[in-house]
Amino acid sequence: xxxxxxxxxxxxxxxxxxxxxxxxxxxxxxxxxxxxxxxxxxxxxxxxxxxxxxxxxxxxxxxxxxxxxxxxxxxxxxxxxxxxxxxxxxxxxxxxxxxxxxxxxxxxxxxxxxxxxxxxxxxxxxxxxxxxxxxxxxxxxxxxxxxxxxxxxxxxxxxxxxxxxxxxxxxxxxxxxxxxxxxxxxxxxxxxxxxxxxxxxxxxxxxxxxxxxxxxxxxxxxxxxxxxxxxxxxxxxxxxxxxxxxxxxxxxxxxxxxxxxx
Numbered sequence: 001x002x003x004x005x006x007x008x009x010x011x012x013x014x015x016x017x018x019x020x021x022x023x024x025x026x027x028x029x030x031x032x033x034x035x036x037x038x039x040x041x042x043x044x045x046x047x048x049x050x051x052x053x054x055x056x057x058x059x060x061x062x063x064x065x066x067x068x069x070x071x072x073x074x075x076x077x078x079x080x081x082x083x084x085x086x087x088x089x090x091x092x093x094x095x096x097x098x099x100x101x102x103x104x105x106x107x108x109x110x111x112x113x114x115x116x117x118x119x120x121x122x123x124x125x126x127x128x129x130x131x132x133x134x135x136x137x138x139x140x141x142x143x144x145x146x147x148x149x150x151x152x153x154x155x156x157x158x159x160x161x162x163x164x165x166x167x168x169x170x171x172x173x174x175x176x177x178x179x180x181x182x183x184x185x186x187x188x189x190x191x192x193x194x195x196x197x198x199x200x201x202x203x204x205x206x207x208x209x210x211x212x213x214x215x216x217x218x219x220x221x222x223x224x225x226x227x228x229x230x231x232x233x234x235x236x237x238x239x240x241x242x243x244x245x246x247x248x249x250x251x252x253x254x255x256x257x258x259x260x261x262x
Contacts (some may be wrong), residue, residue, distance in 0.1 A: 008093040012040035014055055016047030021074040027086055042068050042093060042244065046084075048054055048075015049163070053120055053221050056241060060118075063241050070096065070244040079162055082246045096244040099175060101159045102237050106220040117220035120241070122158025123233045124185070125206055125216050126152040130224065132188060133216050136211035139202050147209060148193070151186040152216065155233050162255060170195055174230040175255055180204075180235070206231040 012035050015025035017060035024046045037043055037059050043056040052071045056063060063069065070093060071081035082092070102120040127133040133152050137145040157163035161181050166172060170183030180202065183195040198204065208216050211229045238256045 006094055008041045008090055010035040011089075012037040013019060014043060014051075014058075016054075016075060017049065018074060021046045021051070024072070024074050024084065025135045027158055028089070031086060032089060037062055037067070040067065042070055044072040044089075044110065045069055045081075046074045047071075047081075048073065048078050049080045050222070051075060052080040054118055057118070062072045064239055066242065068098065068242040068244050080159075080243070082244075092174075092246055093244060095247045097247055099159075099243045099245060101157065101175075101239050101243065102235055103239055103241070104136075104155065104157060104216065104220070105236040107232040108225040108228045109194075110225055110228045115225050117223040117225070118236060118239065119160070119220035119223075120157065121163045121221050122154045122156040123231065124152060124154035124164065124219050124221070125208075125228070125231060127186070128215040128217050131214045134214055135216070136207040136209060137182070138205040138207070139198060142201075144196075145190075145193070147189070148184060148187065149189040150184045153182070153184050153206065155198075156181040156183065157235075159222045165172055166244050171197065173197075200235050203232065203234045206233075219233075242253040 011032055013025050013029055015021040043059060045052050055069055072084040073081035074084055103120045104123050106117045106119055106123045108115045125154045132149050135148045135153055137148060154165060158175045158177050162171040163184050165181050167182050168185050170181045173179060173181055178200040180200055182198055182200045183194060187193055207227050217224055217226045218231045
């Protein structure tokens with residue numbers, strides 16, 4: 001994979017639909033100019049974590065070739081973003097630390113066909129009706145949980161472990177950890193099951209038990225497939241994405257701080 005440029009000059013700006021994000025984009029373009037992403041040294045994403053995930057999807061082909069993304073927070077949470085400032089952007093970029101992440105690949109089977117999506121945070125299954133989800137979980141071809149009765153279940157990457165996974169009481173994973181978090185969502189049976197930590201090379205299969213009576217949807221971050229019958233998930237090591245963080249505020253440092261947060 002090409003090396004990260006350390007002399008950033010040509011920037012491509014993208015922003016969420018929020019007025020403050022659009023205003024920030026105009027202000028930054030007036031100061032630094034704007035280039036087509038295909039000709040840029042880096043993409044600057046202005047918004048929240050949702051905008052960052054959208055940017056990674058939108059420019060996937062370029063990012064796979066090594067084009068890095070640097071986010072600045074003009075959203076709500078902004079865990080994947082840096083602090084917003086109009087001043088010294090080129091200097092910040094040249095001193096930034098690189099976090100290389102690989103997404104999860106979801107293959108979802110549904111009555112309409114087979115769908116593939118990438119997830120940078122997590123792949124999650126949710127019940128679609130008042131009926132609890134009944135899910136069989138297999139890891140590397142071996143059934144590990146014959147029947148999980150719950151609102152759903154998710155598999156999170158280290159980068160995504162502080163997102164929905166944390167809200168579901170899953171563990172926060174260090175960025176360099178070669179593991180994934182398998183976390184139930186409001187588990188009813190087995191009542192004491194709190195999930196599992198899996199090797200990153202694991203291949204996980206979720207089989208939906210009685211999908212007509214207990215329909216489930218599957219999401220890869222924000223991409224949803226309805227009425228799934230089977231979902232296969234594994235880490236896509238061929239896809240490596242480079243995100244830039246201000247020195248001293250790298251993603252691994254943010255994740256570490258989250259583990260000690262009250």
